[in-house]
Amino acid sequence: MGLAYFAFALLLFTFGAVIMSLEILSSNLMSPYFGGSVYIWGSIISSFMVHFSIGYVLGGYLAKRAFKVSFFTFLLAVSAAWVLIIPQIHAPACNYIAEQIVDVRAGSLAAMNVLFFVPITIMAMVSPYIIGILTHYHRDSSLTAGLVLFLSTLGSFVGTNLTAFFLIDWFPVSRIIVGLGWICLATSLLVLSFRLDRKLGRASRIRL
């Protein structure tokens, strides 16, 4: 189980960090097209909350139905690929939406959902999926629900501060987003290579 715990901790921390990093960066993506008003932050936060909500439900569902970890990490790789193309699609998408929707609140809300619905919804599945899958295979896991949320929130803390205070100063936003995409992709593929489904199944049988 040691490898599984390591893999889950890695996923929780990495995706927790990337989610908040993207949230901070999204204000830089939105403001040239919709202004720097408080409405933009309203759109950013509310969009992410909706994505989180849907992701939590879907993550819980995948865990309840005992979907394989390999399938889940494939989904995470899809979210990483989406993040990688955000720098390419954000300018044309925001331009188009800003032309079509005059109201900056509705416009920024639409743009946030076009850019971030898919990746953030998938990334938000990580915590409920891991809690659920551990409950399914390994009820006495030392990786408790509290520890799962701790690791994810710790990642978010690091992602927020690193992005707001350092990364924005050092690199262009597009390069940071591409970097985050590659980190997510590498993490997903690494965890995929661990073949955790077999290990979890075996651990589950030993416990039983």
Add this chain to the structure above:
Amino acid sequence: MKKSFFSQCLCGIAMLFLLLPGVPQSVSAENEKTLYEGDSIYNHITIRQAGSNRCMIFGRHRDQRQTCISLSRPDESVFEYTAMMFIGFQLLPNTRNVCLIGLGGGYIPTVFRLHLPHVRLQSVEVDPLVVRLAKDYFQFRSAAGHALSITDGRQYLRRNPDKFDQIWIDAFNSDYIPAHMTTREFLELCRSRLTRNGVVVQNVHNSNQLFDAQVTTFRSVFSHVYVFEGTSSSNSIIIAAQEPLYPPPRLCGERCNSRIGPIDLARESRKFDPNPRIRKERILTDDYNPANLLLNRK
């Protein structure tokens, strides 16, 4: 019993909210009255009066005073930078229309109303409460040829194809700057909204690294960038144009004797710095923009 405790709590919370906004007419320091204190969706705003000077202050620190007027002489510039911005008229005396981004207390529109009645002025302010307070406390009122839009400055320029002889940018506090209005893309948008000989006039603080980055960014967009350095404040004015300005600022000096009300343009023009010391900074773009980090870096 439970219900009554719950309703008492609700009443208490409601009272708290009722008491929070606005502290009218409280005396906060000797000879200084607080006329208003409250929050808009963007700022904590305080209006204070000391003697005949009335100031609108953004943020909670006293040194962040944004805009002041003299009640006895509303056209007199309390701050150095507001007078310096009128250098634009020294360089383009035939200006017919100006776009002002950032209203504050409305000192600049007041000078236009009193002394430049022939110039059309389009003001743009993002905060509706600032507009209301400017009207209620700072004698700001609309005049013939003046218009006001309550929207983000960049969005205004994006959506309106009108061209201006001068675009004035005064939308920044000393501790926060709307980063999307510092970038090369924003300045290119400004350039596209200028008439052939038009100029952009921007107020900046010169005591931080953002100043260097902004001058560098201006130079990447405009052929001619002039810096005027405040002598009694840490404000500088950047004036940028595509065409060389006549008379060139360095030659103007004593020969330019024009005034706008109490503002002595010759004196302001002498603040021209032909060789400003600009540290090496990267150009700010929509993609690379640490403006607010640079603002706090000396």
